[in-house]
Amino acid sequence: MNSWIDLNALWKIIVVGFLAGAGLPALFAVGVRALNPPVGIDEAGVSRRAAGALGHTVAALCFAVVLAAIGWGIYIIVNHS
């Protein structure tokens, strides 16, 4: 513990910050990708494959985790005093 820099708080902020701040958008991106599979090119030209059941499940899971994290964030705000 340094008296000028609270290292104990700092490393937690960095770890949680990266997990929530970069991890959640990435997870959201996974969800978006699951719903919208990349454009595939077949003989007929450009076609967009529709998301299947698996895609929808993956997307739902991702968005659920993101929503849960938002709920956790609000919980922190309310209880922080």
Add this chain to the structure above:
Amino acid sequence: MTGNDVVLALVVATALAFDFTNGFHDTGNAMATSIVTGALPPRVAVGVSAVLNLVGAFLSTAVAATIAGGLVQSHDVTLTVVMAGLTGSILWNLTTWYVGIPSSSSHALIGGVVGATIAAAGTSAVKWHGLVDKVIVPAALSPFIAGSVAALGTYLVYRVTRGIAEGRRTQGFRSGQVGSACMVSLAHGTNDAQKTMGVITLALIANGTLSAGAKAPTWVIASCAMAIALGTYIGGWRVIRALGKGLVEIEPPQGMASESASAAVILCSANFGYSLSTTHVATGSILGSGVGRKGAVVRWNIARRMVVAWVLTLPAAGLVGALAYWVANGIGGTAGVVTIFVVLVLASIAFFLASRHPAVTPENVNAAWTGSVVPEPAPATDEVAS
């Protein structure tokens, strides 16, 4: 100690005015990216942000005692000191808003109060260790932390969504962006409205209206919440434009990544006892989102200007605060406080008038960046009607 109701009323009014400037100065932190990417229409964005700031201000009402107890010796703080400090912070906030620089309102407030305290009671009345530990070190670190988080987030988001049709991706991330921007607004309400509540409570204690260590009365909480929400709703279009258009050209996935980084860093640092400036975090995140996307335009010269302003914020607000104290104290008593109040009102009106010609409004906030905060007047656009 002046047990003077006129002075107290002026101090409370000035504190609420500061809260108002705090609101419009910081609208951009939460909403700039959503506005420039078209995720939300400008007026809707500031409306949503205002409501969330209002809600946030009520959600968490532990008075931010850092401003008072942690930074200066409370017994050296008189109503005149508070008034002078607020004058310094408002004037600095207006100056930076006018030139379109997202500077930290918290730093302006702290600088003003510290400067006025030094003028009143000398440097020994300042808790320097607290100032470095609680204000300067976090301010130096937070843009880098937020920026790295946002850069990584942006990189991952683009990496994961590679190959998805552009329209689908934009659509998906616009909704995500709105969610993350709302979190930042909420966090802003809980953080920043509290600082003004703390200052008003401090003034009430200095006046003897409240006993030392009292909590903020309900009317203080309610009026601060209203002031910051109103300010947010007015919208600091100059700052929004500088952040959203000037710094980096932002796409929805970047906006989502940068707001998520801001929300995460602000919330978890509040949780772990670090009080950060929302502004530094948000600016760092937006820069990071520019670094994280290949080929994004990052205008480092604008970033440099902002950093210079950040470094200047504490001393500049402090200097004005000290000047205001000397003037008020020189004239003495109620007349002194009334004088700086009048000067402050006149200066605010001047800033407002200057900002109208030409104005940055919800209609032209998204105009192409041509090197200045105020957009080039576009001849015969379809926005003439509004």
